[in-house]
Structures are given as structure tokens and as C-alpha cells.
Amino acid sequence: MLPRLVIIGSGWAGFYIAEKIDSSKYDVTTLSPRRTSAYTPLLASAACGVFNFYLAEDSVRSKARVKQHFIKSNVIDIDFAKKVCRCAPAFEDDDEQLPEFDVEYDILIIAPGCIPNTFGTPGVEENAVFMKNVSDAMKVRKILFDLLEKANLPNISPERVKELLHIAVVGGGPTGIEMTAELDDLAHKELKGLYPGVADKLSIAIHDVAPNILSAYDQKLYEYANQQLVNRNIKVHTNSHIEKVEKDCFYTKEDGRIGCGMLIWATGNKNVPLLEKIEVRKTPKGLKRVITDSRLRVYQAGDGDVLHDGVFALGDAGDIQNESLPTTAEVAVQKAKYLVQILNLGGGNFQQHEPFKYEQKRLVSYIGQRDGVIAGDNEHEGWTGHRAWLAWRGSNITWNRNWRSRIMIVFTWILNSIFGKEIAKI
Template structure:
């Protein structure tokens, strides 16, 4: 008797967790995603700043222990629920193609694309969200992001390039200062931690390698909101503000960016502001796939697929779409408003894996219930904040954040290798700045 096919759209926290925990004895599993790995997003800023190898911030979908799993490097363009068909478009680049050896973001133009269909018996929709650029002109062309290990590589490469260029004898003092402006757009945890890691990289390592540039590098955080880290309690947000300002990290809140140029952003409040590095770390916008689907979506806020408390997709009339589930940032539970956090996606993936593994067995399935976890953010120089049942600040919060970094990885191998990397950095400096 043939096994039913479980198709999983997406390899993020929800899709990856489900793909690794569903029993291969019960399902033929097909994962459809433009990225062949899960990206450990909380680790990307550290990887970009040389604390460990980029490969440690991701985990492959294909595993020797999961040889029955199929992976298709493609994007799901649409779904027909009536015929149980997923319409896909491939996204691959072969060696020898133009630009094949350069760094590219998933889905960029120039990649070979063909279409194909995938039939399913059970479907999990977990494509995540797209980057929210607020339709700001120039963002896609001139900003760098922090969503994948490829992005982290580009950021590290850019840091080294601007430091080398600033060291040329042809550069004036003002040219150096303009080029050494590092700007981060987004005052959430990702943006704040990127600023903190850049601060540590420069003050702990790089300024000794480039002493002629000391005092010329600036780090600025821009956010349209009136305060940073708005998901934390007000007292923790205020602590973070004071901590960053004490490190001479400039905060430009209520900053409205009108457009982005090759070497400058243009804001409503301050006009032209030069940069050498621009990291765009704002929120999420709906996946293009989600926008096409005939499903229920919230009336306000981020358009997401609405599900019942068992994570089953709800059709346009509120009916359950049989055999179809939705997880991760692209989904929310009707009547609730769960945050688009990795922890939510992870817990949903673990829940659905358990449900599918027990399918057909005696016993009542309990609805999904999210267990709130602590929120953490790193502020640089062994300082951080933790918000939850109890609030922490300072060195103890930094230790908790470091421990949390290891907890995000799904394998003991990566936990061990990251720990060893930290030890070598402490002993002999980062690979990009050896003592």
C-alpha cells in the first residue's frame, strides 16, 4: 500500500521542523522551497561579524537520516485545493551560467526557471513572509538584508571593502567619514543586534587593525516608530536606548526614509545621509503566495492565512480546507494574533508533526496552544535585555542571549562547533582580524 504524500511549502522554522519530525514510515515527504536549508536568523548578525562560520547558521533540509525526503528548489506560485495541486517554478543556477559564482539572493533574476506541478494528499503552507520595504525606491538595489547566510556573507564582504577603500591615500577625511557610516533600518531585535555586533566588531577588533580610521566610523539605527524594541516592555526599551546611546550608537527614531540611493538615504527629517553599509532590517509583508490563495485572512494587519486551533486552513466562507494546514509567519489562528516569531513557528511545527504522526491512532487531538517564551536582545559590550516572566538586563541577560543562540540550533554538532568558534575568537581573535 502506497504512503500518502505530505507536501511542505517552505524550509523556515515551521516547515523545516515538520519535515524533520514527521515519520517517513507514514508519509512521502516533499519540501518545496527556494532555500535548501533552514536559516538560523538569530545567528546571522554574529556570523556576518565573524564570530563563527556562515555554515553554522544554517542546517540542510536533506539529511542522511531522512533519505526518503524529497526536496525541490523552487517556489510555490499557486495552489488548487480542489485538485490537490501545487504549481511551482524552479529557481536554480548552474556552474557556468553568467554570475553563477557570485552571491545572489534567492529568486533573483537571471536564474533558470521552469514550471512543474506537485500533487499532495496533505499540505503544509509555511512560506514565511517577504521583506517589508514599504515600496521605498532603491531599497532592493542598494540595501543589504539579514535573512539568509548569503546575506551575512554579503554584509561581511561589504564591511571589509569599505574599510579597505577608506584606507586608500586618495580618500579625504570627509570621504572616509561618509563611507564609514553604517546605517541599520529597523529598531526591532534583528536591527538592534546587527548594530551591537557591528559595534563589537569595530571596538574589540577592527579599530586596532585600522588605527588611522579610529573615531571616524559611526553606527546609526533608523526606525519609523518613536522608540526601539517596541515588542519589549517600556522599561527595557528605555534601558536599551540608554545602553546604545552610551556606546555612541546614534538612534534616529520617527525617521521616514523617502528613497535610497547608491551611497545615501534620503529622509523626510534630515535630507541626504551618506552610508557605506546599509542593512534593511524592517518587518514583514505577506508572501506573494498567500496573497493569491482563496482563504480567510485577517481584516486588519499583516495578511496571513487564518487557521482554526488545530492549524487547519480556513476557506473564504470559514470552512476547514481538508488536509491543508498553515504554519509560521504566513499563518495565524482565527481569533488570536500570534507574533511572527521563530518560537511560534517552531512550536507549531512540533505540534503538527506530533498530530500527523498520531493520525489514525486512538486518542483526542488537543488544540495548539502557544507557550510564551522570553524575548531577548543583545546590545553590545556584553550587555543585553531579557523580557518575560522576569526582566533581566546587563551581563546576565547577555549570557542568557548567548545560551539562547546555541539553543536555536537543531543539532549538537553545530552547538559544539559554535562554542569552539567562540573559544577561538576569545583566544586569538576573529578569522577576519587575527591577533
């Protein structure tokens, strides 16, 4: 009988392992509430019609992986002594109370990622839009078009139009800035033609609690990005504290009530509920992550350096002891690659393998109108402009690992440049 390899999560880390693991060596099961894996860096572009939604995700089920099992469920607890995951079927809109069940493992890979953190801000869960999955990207597009149609009604006041067509993006990191950039591009091109007299009233503002946007970049680059956005009439509110969010407005400590048609929450991570439950060593403050050794093996809870047998953690939910890395797809994929290579060699004595080494790639962000920023290094202070945009667009293709989708993305770009985006069709 083959060793049972169970993967918790079908995101960047879990999906990579399911895709690349040698199924002739392991009996593989993925446990996840999602049967697709989102290419998160592509969500903002998909929401704004740069390519079709289905190109921003991949299916866990595939002809190439027929030997593997997928069970649509949330892992709610892990019994490490018995090597069992307790699972609850995951069907959001289903009233049927399906019973829980157990899945046994010999090797367990914990990769449930993390979820958006609202920092307890009242009304965010109910009224904001998040950007984590393709369903969120679809929601953004649907809301945007509903807002434009409402603003186009004959009996609507100019004051109401102003509020309806105000979009607030909370979070000035790469996710929030790229969302803003794609929305602004859309407003300046396709929407102007589709909604004459309406689209030009669309306004976008970024709110961030920090003193700068894109603070992971050097000062020169984040100041450049800020200035470019301001030049395009995008309001950048740094040091802005959101106090509560309501259906048609939100309140900041600095400016009080601000009316808006849509608020996109693109900031903060918190751990999934499973991490509260399980008996492993975790990071003590802030986002709880499972602490691993440098070979991604999970420590038991407590002070002794005792490892759980055959248990690994990676992606946003895992972090290496004393070598903390950011919660990014880049880190998740590099760790998944490392682990799968060893497992495909047969696993065995992990100690004989080299520890994981992270290779930092350049940060690239899109800031709209074919402009972007690329982080520098000791030899170069970084790049901006068209070159950065090209690098970012190029990375869009490499994020997607499915060749069919890659070809479709390039093909859609060509069609878009000739005929414009097929944006209004949802």
C-alpha cells in the same frame, strides 16, 4: 502507498516538520527555493564573525532524511480541489527557462514565511541590504570590509571616509539592535587592530519610525537599551522617516540627506506572492496571513467555517483565528512541534486532539558589549547586563538544532576568546 505529505517552505516551520516527521508513515516532499534553512537569530553574529556562516544554517538534504524528496522550486499556485501545487523551478542566476510542473499532495503544509517589506520606499530594494538568509549575512561582511579598504586608500578625502564608514540600520526591533550590537562589538575589538586609524572612524546609527527602540519591552528596559547604545556613540534616531535610499546615501524627512556606506534594512514583513494567489481565508489588513483554526487547519475563502481537506498553515504565513501570534521563530517552531506530534500519531480525526497552545518565552535581546535585556513579567521587572548577555548567548546554541553545529559554535567562542575572531577572511 504512503500518504503524500507536501511542505511548502524550508524555513523554521517547514524545516522542523521535515526533520521530525516520521518518514515511515508519510511520503514527504519539501518544495522550497532554498536548500538550506537559516537560523535567523544567528545571522547578525555570523555576519560579524562570532562563528562561521555555515553554523547559521542547516541543509534540507540530509543522510537522516534520504527517504524524503526536496524540489528546488517556488510554489506559484495551489489547486485545493485537485490537491495539486503548481511549481516553478527556482534558480536565481539561471537564464534557462525550465518548465513549470505539478506536485500532488494528500496533506499540505503551507509555511512560506514572509519577505521584507520596504513600504514602497524608493531605492530600498536596489540599495539596501536585508537580513534574512546566510547570503545576506555574507553580503554585510563583504561590504563592511570593502568599505574599510576603500577608507584606507591613500587618496581619499576625510569627508568621503566619514560617509563611507557610516552604517545605518533601519529598524529598532531586536533584529536591527542585535545587528548594531554585533557591528559595534566588532568595530571596538578586531577592526581596531586590523584597521588602525580607520576603524575608529566607523559610525553606526539606528533609524526607527517609532518613538522607541525595542518597544516590545517595558519602558524601563527599552530606555536602558537606548541609553547604553547612546553611551557607546551609536546614534539612535527614533521618529525617523526614511524617504528614499540611494547608492551612497539616504534621505529622512527630519534630517535630509545622510551619506552612508551601507544601509541595513531590518524592519517590516510582507507576504510572499503565493499568498496573494491562493483561495483561503486570510487576515484582512496589513501582512496577509492564512487564517487557521486552533488546530492549524486552513479555512476555505468566504464566511462559512469550511476547512480545506488536509491543509495546514503555520509560521509567519499562518495565524490562528482570533488568537493572533507574532511572526517569530518561537511561534513557528511551537506550531510545527504541535503539528508533527499529531501527524506522527497518524493524523486521523484532528478534533480529538487538544488545540494548539502557545507558551510565551521571555524575550531576550543583545545590545552589545556583553550587555542585554530580558523581558520581565508580573513578578519581576526584567533583567539587564551580563546576565542578559549570557542568556542570549545561551539561546544561540539552542536555536541551532544540529548537535555538530552546536559543538562547533561553542568551540568557536572558546577559540575567539583566545585568538580573536577570524573576521577578515572572506
